[in-house]
Amino acid sequence: MTSRTAVVTGASSGIGAATARRLAEEGYRVVLTARRADRLAALEKELTAAGLAAEARPLDVTDRAAVDAFAASLSPGGVQVLVNNAGGALGTESVAEGDPADWRAMYEINVLGVLHMTQALLPSLTAAPDGGTVVVVSSTAGHGVYEGGGGYAAAKYGAHALTETLRLELCGEPVRVIEVAPGMVRTEEFALTRFRGDAERAEAVYAGVPDPLRAEDVADTIGWAVTRPPHVNVDLLVVRPRAQAANRKVHREG
Template sequence: MKTAVITGASTGIGEACARTLAASGWQVVLVARRAERIAKIADELQGLALPLDVTNVTKDDFEAVEQCDLLINCAGGALGLDQVDSYSAEDWSTMFDRNVIGTLKMTQALLPRIIEAQGCIINITSTAALGGYEGGSGYCAAKSAQRALTQSLRLEMKGKPIRITEVLPGMVYTPEFSLNRFNGDEAKAKAVYEGVDRPLTGEDVAEVVASIAHLPPHVNIDEIVVRPVAQRGQYALHRGELGWHEK
């Protein structure tokens, strides 16, 4: 049985990845700060819960993980939607810690075991890493840094039996992402997805992640951009019916 370590596993894309991989026979290790939440999910999936803050992890935190075939760095998130001249520097620092430093420290803690297993690292960044948008300076900067980390790591692992992949999702509806971004303001969070016909779900992204994980060990997907049909680009979002019909 292969083992996957998944950060941000208490909700959203991370939780969906844990559930999807467990359903296809993987042993899953769930990493997140909310101990009670991941313990419940791990119990359902017969997995292991490790309540950790990814910004502070060390190798010693993973003594209970005997092998690691796959690391999914999914912990992160956005805070605020302010313009550069008024953005909170504290929010910027938090986003960098969660998205970039967390990915760095998780990679450093588990990289030797992943190489030994001839495994894979999948970093969940965002299409925000591909260019800026109004109010997105902090999140775009953090995701761009995570993207740069991923690209550098892939080159540094030349000559090693390990795959390094970046998954860049576009608009994904998850229960907490926008709610956290707007500090619990439900109206603002709801407005992000208003009128969008079938945004991606965490499960959609998890299916992409699982398909990459199940490829032969010599096949590397460098990067893959995943958007809903309603979103053709960063500024090409259709709000309204698309005329879907059941097949």
């Protein structure tokens, strides 16, 4: 499978980095994309030192010109898997108090970033000998709202709608469209970014929760879905820790 290539966005940390590791272990040549070149270089070094195939390509998925240039640099039909993982949340303000700039930024990366990458790589995915696979890492926030999460939920609902529509429009084409919607995942940066660097508030999100998901759990789910036989499409996988029954129903100990 070393001739097979997977492009992973947001690969500099968290779910993206874990997914890159998982797909590399599955035998894919993984193209690592994100804005932070130093982190991508470190991951590339880690994977190649382990005898795995990886290439770091710094990229901002909200920059359409850069995305188009990236896609043009790849060989036609040379990409079999695209994992749209780049995303994130900003703030916990109510709808009444939310900053439109934050909402715009979340829409840009969570929705338009997916659109840019998918449009740019779809010709290559469609031309792949055994067909291509588009994975969109959305969120349970795209399937159920909660107070203080209006902007993020709106963006992830948008990503969900894009994914569902794309699957309908590609019916009959040799491309699978998979959505993976994680619930509570404890990563090094997601909550910290959302709370604008407030480590105490970020840590409180997971207080008392026994075994929240790790990035590797989501990567394992993505890896499983991608490696099903080409005729098998896993439409939607909602992945939560056992302690989380719904976005607002979380068991906490102590």
